Amino acid sequence: MNSFDNAGRLGRRGLLQGAAALGGGALLPGAAQAQDFAGRTIEYVIPFAEAGGSDVWARFMAPYISKHLPGRPNVIVRNVPGGGSITGTNSFFQRARPDGLSFIGTSGSTQFPYLLGDPRVRYDYTKMIPFLVSPTGGVVYVPKSLGITGARDIAKLRDRELIYGSQGATSLDLVPMLAFLLLGLNVRFVFGMRGRGEARLALMRGEITIDYQTSAAYLTQVVPMVQSGDVVPLFSWGQLDEAGNVERDPTFPDLPHFVEAFEMVNGQKPSGVQFDAYMAFFGSGFAAQKPALLPPNTPANIVAVYRKALIDAVADPELQAAKGDILGEYRQAVGDRIGRLYEVATTIQPAARDWVRNYLTTTHNVRF
């Protein structure tokens, strides 16, 4: 229905061409001049509604992508919401033309149904071509009243029931669910939260007893509570290095990451099918949460132009000065750094997938 073709759109020019097409019945040629986008409009498709993390990310990046693409094209954000981001991504995957005039920015909520094998998913991450991967992070914390001082004491939490406010079993909160399971914690999940903010308020009210916040919200909302002695941070989710290993979050260099916390508790590194599953969803939900992708079969020269543009954009001092909490301290993956990160975030071993699906079905009645 919606085609993502971009030929001759916007403004008076678009109108005139529209009129011409109506009159003569002529269809415009869609192929763009690959290397130079001067005077063109490029669509940055966001399969989510306005506001929200992905939209803010796209609106922040758009002017810098525009600035560093040859010919300084006009980059506009087009929101195609609905179906929990599956609708817009399906449509893009099936219809977008590989002419460099449209690309899509997806998020963990788009990757998760793909990793879980949701039958409504029509897109294939192995066919789309990434040219930017934006990581994000978060910190798990608990109220001080639980009587522990940090990750070292996590084992002490095992003999009591903790409560976590979740946005849904197959949402991004799947990552904490798997993490708590690996740590051997007994956590009851209360669903129906409409954002991490609501869960944080519930923790402040004493209704829930374990929570995580993404980095920006942690810094502004939770750090004051850490300073006043109301809550205790346990661990960050961490980041992925070039080789795909978990490393500490640059925003929180003093906090252990999840794998370190696991080692503190168990004295050994995590492994096995549960950990494989965790890594896929952790990568997809945090360390490589937001990839920007060109449509399948985009010619190599256009891909190269985009990759180069993003290397320049991320190095742009103006972007670095303005990034604030939107990109945070996270190293944006561009160029050669994309490969391994993207792979972790968009692949899952069949055994791990089967295990997660089975787990979600038996414990949370999720049907696939």
Add this chain to the structure above:
Amino acid sequence: MIDLLFATLANLLTVQHMGFMVVGVALGLVIGVLPGVGGIAGLSLLLPFLYGMDETSALAMLIGLLAIVPTADTFTSILMGIPGSSASQATVLDGFPLARQGQAARALSAAFAASLIGGLFGALILTFSVLIAAPIILSFGSAELFMLTLFGLSMVGVLSGANILKGVASASLGLAFGLVGASPATSEPRMDFNALYLIDGIPLVTVALGIFALPEVLDLLRSGGSISQGAPLGRGWFTGVRDTLKNFWLTIRCSGIGALIGAIPGIGGSVVDWIAYGHVVQTAKDKSQFGKGDIRGVIAPESANNATQGGALLPTLLFGIPGSGSMAIFLAAMILLGLQPGPGMAKENLGTTYTIIWSLAIANVIGTAMCIALAPGIARLTAVRYPLIAPFMIMVICFAAFQATRDLYDLVALLVMGLVGIFMRRFGWSRPAFLIGFVLALGGERYLYQAVQFYGWDFLTRPLVLVIGAITVVSLWAGLRRPVGGGKQIETEGPADVAHARVLWPQMAFCLVLLGGFAFTFQQGLQVSFLARIFPVAVGIVGGLATLIILVQQARGPIAAGNANFDSEANATDGGPWRYLAWFVGFIGVVALIGFFAALIAFFIAFLRIVARASWPLTLALTAAAATLMLVMSHMLTLVFPGGVLQAYFDLPWPFR
């Protein structure tokens, strides 16, 4: 604090900052006047321009837009009977009858005066409460929020019209529609027919426009002539202001309700107007004119919905939790400006907060002045032959509806909700009750589930829960008691005495369809796991029983059925709204074939020539105006119009693709 308060004012009062505010207010005025297009779309329009703007200018512009929308949306609510946005649905109930009596000017000026007072009150509340509000907001947990949804539902008692059972059944029907999609407790899909479109639920805008606007457009077309029915526009500009001042205490009470409900994240601005409306009906001594054109029915929701903005800013600024859809976009805009909301907004960033508050106050004053200046011109539309206005209304309603997912399904959903609205209106089923049920469905289910998870059923004994429970009981009592001397209930769907039908089968058929719907809700409830089951099963049982009793009453015959017998088409001789509905269905059908933009042009020309019998020059001029408006709006919102079969096969240039 006082120093800072005035320092921020001085900073705001520069030519540049005020200029940006006026831009925001002017845009908000246009957005507010267009029915169904509210603050969400308006703020989205501004997002691309934030890049590179200084903080004060940007905040002034954004708040300027936010502040004016609940004032400007009054125009269509009063003049056209179409809710201008979800914040002024209740204004329709009395505002539109006033316009039809030729008192549009009085209703508008009363509404603007009430909006101004409400807006300033909201800003005042925000000024003082930003320092102390955090614990108050925190005291409203899931248990308290569940009780607030019950309180909202208690308004059904006031708004159910002549027959309370129909009110209960209408609210249940609204709840049932609200439950469509993923359950908040378990994310399991219910009543979704395996359609991806329905997984996020039916959008509120689509429901409000389908239920209220579409039936109104069709009805006005049938009655022919103009909206003001040839009556003079009325000069009551000062009467309206006097009405508001005479009810100053009511205005303040409703502003307080608006600010409070707005400040509690989770209930949302879309029920505030109904709660304020319910409040004025409950507390009024003479209820006989409500629903027929009581000016207090305009003043109450309009003061409340402007005050909501000030209240809703509290959780947005202090906790980063948006109290409404437009606040979510405002939050995103703040982050794009490099402002991270949090406790700091009441401490080191207090200056920013005060800039926002001053902007809110000043924008309310500027906005009200602009609305008053424009009102005489806009009010003249009510004297225009309605067939010339109708295609514009249908265009804007469709445009507003497909904001939701930008897909043809949005228009289909609009049509389905429109059909529900047409029959509810015809058979005297309260549409306000339906809407309240719809808006509160997911919240009610979510908070009940969370409260039980957090506290068990003991949540019912929490102190604040008991207080809200007591208020709810009082509210129910005030709504249901019959006035001394045998006065009548308010009639939200028109006078019952003229709608007695001799032939009852159409009403009974509608009841049977609803029974089937409630049975489906019940059956779908049984399909899902326990936590997602409670609400649909309960709604199915309550709604089904109420409908069954109505059906039994109707089966006893036209007279014995009493006020269960209601058919506003009983004495109609023109064949009903179907002829005009066919135009609308045809339009959507053509959209499905050739896409929205081309279909719109064809629809305009055909409708204006055949129905409105306009001359060719007028037809072409109006069509061109409509096309231009759509192009400008969609260009600014970077929209692609819903496409049809044609677009699936051919790549057409924008705007036809």
